[in-house]
Amino acid sequence: MFSRYKKSGGGGKPPANTGQAEAPANVMHIPATTTQPRVERKTNKAAAKPAPAEKDAKRKQRLGEIKAELHRELLDNLNLSALEGASEKDLRAEIVAIASESLEGMGVVLNRDERTQLNQELYDEVTGLGPLEPLLKDPEVNDILVNGPQQIFVERSGRLEISDITFKDEKHLLRIIDKIVSAVGRRVDESNPYVDARLADGSRFNAMVPPIAVDGSLVSIRKFKEDKLSIDELVRFGAFSEEMAAYLQAAVATRLNVIVSGGTGSGKTTTLNALSGFIDDSERILTIEDTAELQLQQTHVGRMESRPANVEGKGAVTQRDCLRNALRMRPDRIIVGETRGDEVIDMLQAMNTGHDGSMTTLHANSARDGVSRLENMIAMAGIEMPIKAVRAQIASAVNLIVQVSRLQDGSRRMVSITEVTGMEGEVISMQEIFRFHRVGMTPDNKILGHFTASGIRSHFSDRFRIWGYDLPMSIFEPVEAE
Ligand SMILES: Nc1ncnc2c1ncn2[C@@H]1O[C@H](COP(=O)(O)OP(=O)(O)OP(=O)(O)O)[C@@H](O)[C@H]1O
Ligand SMILES: [Mg+2]
Numbered sequence: 488m489f490s491r492y493k494k495s496g497g498g499g500k501p502p503a504n505t506g507q508a509e510a511p512a513n514v515m516h517i518p519a520t521t522t523q524p525r526v527e528r529k530t531n532k533a534a535a536k537p538a539p540a541e542k543d544a545k546r547k548q549r550l551g552e553i554k555a556e557l558h559r560e561l562l563d564n565l566n567l568s569a570l571e572g573a574s575e576k577d578l579r580a581e582i583v584a585i586a587s588e589s590l591e592g593m594g595v596v597l598n599r600d601e602r603t604q605l606n607q608e609l610y611d612e613v614t615g616l617g618p619l620e621p622l623l624k625d626p627e628v629n630d631i632l633v634n635g636p637q638q639i640f641v642e643r644s645g646r647l648e649i650s651d652i653t654f655k656d657e658k659h660l661l662r663i664i665d666k667i668v669s670a671v672g673r674r675v676d677e678s679n680p681y682v683d684a685r686l687a688d689g690s691r692f693n694a695m696v697p698p699i700a701v702d703g704s705l706v707s708i709r710k711f712k713e714d715k716l717s718i719d720e721l722v723r724f725g726a727f728s729e730e731m732a733a734y735l736q737a738a739v740a741t742r743l744n745v746i747v748s749g750g751t752g753s754g755k756t757t758t759l760n761a762l763s764g765f766i767d768d769s770e771r772i773l774t775i776e777d778t779a780e781l782q783l784q785q786t787h788v789g790r791m792e793s794r795p796a797n798v799e800g801k802g803a804v805t806q807r808d809c810l811r812n813a814l815r816m817r818p819d820r821i822i823v824g825e826t827r828g829d830e831v832i833d834m835l836q837a838m839n840t841g842h843d844g845s846m847t848t849l850h851a852n853s854a855r856d857g858v859s860r861l862e863n864m865i866a867m868a869g870i871e872m873p874i875k876a877v878r879a880q881i882a883s884a885v886n887l888i889v890q891v892s893r894l895q896d897g898s899r900r901m902v903s904i905t906e907v908t909g910m911e912g913e914v915i916s917m918q919e920i921f922r923f924h925r926v927g928m929t930p931d932n933k934i935l936g937h938f939t940a941s942g943i944r945s946h947f948s949d950r951f952r953i954w955g956y957d958l959p960m961s962i963f964e965p966v967e968a969e
Contacts, residue, residue: 635703645897
């Protein structure tokens with residue numbers, strides 16, 4: 488058997504299940520308009536009682552109305568400018584005081600859990616992002632997708648599901664969007680209807696408002712994960728095999744240029760981040776991203792984040808600007824979060840001129856498709872070169888294309904590892920070394936399959952050996968289906 492050359496202990500812990508507790512299903516005590524008679528009437532309770540789901544929905548609706556009303560009162564009564572300096576404790580105390588006074592005024596009695604929840608929601612509303620706050624805090628949620636005020640989808644364990652959280656109305660949603668974007672000095676309105684930003688906790692945020700968003704504002708949040716998935720965790724979760732990990736370690740450590748290709752949300756950034764763990768700690772790495780998501784573990788890392796133009800259309804610093812500047816900053820390796828525009832030229836040049844071991848991601852559905860994307864991006868950047876020359880550039884710059892995919896069952900897998908071996912006539916030659924072989928579905932719709940080598944000897948075997956990564960031949964042998 489072989490063993491990977493582990494750099495560190497690795498193997499972080501899986502995320503703890505600390506999902507927010509649901510509100511208790513107790514019924515709140517809303518005073519009746521008429522006094523109830525002391526003597527109970529004989530009624531058929533079972534028949535008179537609304538169905539639990541209906542009761543729950545009614546209770547929720549009423550609670551929502553109370554919250555909205557309280558929120559209005561809070562904003563009226565709180566001195567918002569004084570709020571900035573207030574400590575959390577003072578602010579919470581203030582909110583509790585105003586809320587209980589208002590509740591009393593409204594003649595509403597809530598139980599203790601409901602009060603705690605209400606106070607927390609009001610606090611989130613005033614200081615944070617309102618209804619989004621519990622979702623942002625829930626470690627099981629990866630993505631939050633808002634389609635107008637009444638529909639919030641979340642992604643949990645690879646599956647998209649609708650959440651029972653809503654905004655009061657479009658105005659409420661817009662207020663929260665505005666709060667987010669104004670905190671980063673941006674604006675979103677009819678004339679600037681979409682915006683990209685990074686939340687204070689590092690999460691990636693995109694919003695588009697009406698009239699471009701037809702049925703109410705659209706918001707997408709990719710939550711920032713402090714504990715990025717490591718290679719060991721990804722192997723454990725079945726994203727790729729131990730053999731593939733050993734191969735990838737050799738590829739990254741021996742400075743092959745790697746492209747991680749995949750669809751949206753397929754795990755490209757996660758894979759790139761994990762692969763970066765194989766880079767030696769003595770190297771100087773520069774990272775360039777539109778939204779800083781990568782979290783490299785090495786000591787010597789310089790991070791750059793591009794910047795869009797301001798409202799007057801000035802001050803933009805593109806990924807290409809960062810990349811050009813990075814080349815003057817003596818990097819050993821350059822990592823571009825995602826190549827999507829004219830920075831492709833500089834990226835390929837960097838890969839071709841002494842910055843071996845550079846990495847990036849690309850939006851494409853297969854390795855071959857990834858190469859076409861690169862060709863298209865070069866053409867779009869206005870470079871007029873014969874296609875053969877473009878392909879020759881790509882073939883000598885890119886060594887490895889790692890394809891990741893989010894499969895129907897929500898699982899994310901590395902479906903292929905392909906080497907770029909050169910040119911044959913006008914065509915870039917490639918060979919697939921590993922792939923995910925899908926064999927079927929389980930009754931509960933989970934995808935069945937296994938990772939296997941193709942049986943082809945790696946084009947880089949000699950390189951690996953010379954660099955001291957003597958991979959056993961056994962890892963390149965195809966796995967027989969059971
Ligand atoms: N193998 C995996 N197993 C479980 N979760 C994963 C896996 N890979 C990625 N994820 C999670 O899926 C989400 C999307 O991953 P990631 O940001 O890497 O995708 P992406 O392809 O870069 O997306 P985008 O196209 O939006 O940039 C993240 O929350 C990440 O933690
Ligand atoms: Mg990404």
